[in-house]
Amino acid sequence: MIRKNYKYILILLIFSLLLILFSFAFYSVIVDRDTFMVIGNKVVSKSEVEEQVNFYKKRFESLGISFQGEEGVSNLEKIKTMAIDKIIEDKLIILKAKELGITVKQEEIDKSINKFIKQLSSREKYLQSLKNLGLTEIGYKTMLTNTLLRKKVLETEIGTITVTPEEVENYYFEKNNVQGPPAKEFEKWRAELELTVRMEREQEIIKSLSEKYPTTFGKRWVKKVNDIIRSLF
Numbered sequence: 001m002i003r004k005n006y007k008y009i010l011i012l013l014i015f016s017l018l019l020i021l022f023s024f025a026f027y028s029v030i031v032d033r034d035t036f037m038v039i040g041n042k043v044v045s046k047s048e049v050e051e052q053v054n055f056y057k058k059r060f061e062s063l064g065i066s067f068q069g070e071e072g073v074s075n076l077e078k079i080k081t082m083a084i085d086k087i088i089e090d091k092l093i094i095l096k097a098k099e100l101g102i103t104v105k106q107e108e109i110d111k112s113i114n115k116f117i118k119q120l121s122s123r124e125k126y127l128q129s130l131k132n133l134g135l136t137e138i139g140y141k142t143m144l145t146n147t148l149l150r151k152k153v154l155e156t157e158i159g160t161i162t163v164t165p166e167e168v169e170n171y172y173f174e175k176n177n178v179q180g181p182p183a184k185e186f187e188k189w190r191a192e193l194e195l196t197v198r199m200e201r202e203q204e205i206i207k208s209l210s211e212k213y214p215t216t217f218g219k220r221w222v223k224k225v226n227d228i229i230r231s232l233f
Helices: 002-034 046-062 069-100 106-120 123-132 137-158 165-176 183-212 218-232
Strands: 035-039 042-045 215-217
Touching: 035 046, 035 069, 042 046, 042 069, 046 069, 046 137, 069 137, 069 183, 106 123, 106 137, 123 137, 137 183, 165 183
Parallel strands: none
Antiparallel strands: 035 042, 035 215
């Protein structure tokens, strides 16, 4: 009786191990085929990158930027880099938002979309506008969610930027090599300095997050999964 139970347990154990092995192997194939990169625990698909690239391409084409010929190839490579950087930042912000317990409610997304539709006067024009931008409805909602989330996270992390008159004067001198600014332009230069400081702090936050949640590209991620599998058996 004990011997029969032992055989039964052994069969179950072997079956379980085979199932785990198959699951990991299947997961590796999926990651290899569909995954472009992984940021922290956020998986980015190739289609997500392609949609972001297409969005940038449409935007730049509307500004008269060409993607034909040798210059076009160079321009396309630049927007690919921009798209990847943007997605990485978005995922890092999502991870930070989770740390802080910050979310975007569906009502906030709906409010922004309805405002956009109202500006365009109809839903049909809204959908056509998305098409012209190379976006799907889902893609636009994702982009909108990321934008709202980024705003909330950075407002929480940075707060209000306040600069002193002396800092404004020093900033003006650095830019123009003369004392100033003129009284009538003071507020303009104050606003510019505050924006500059905010952008610098934003980049510091992104840099810190990128160190905390490193990005792994393509097959390097698959290799990591396969290394885990080998360590288990």
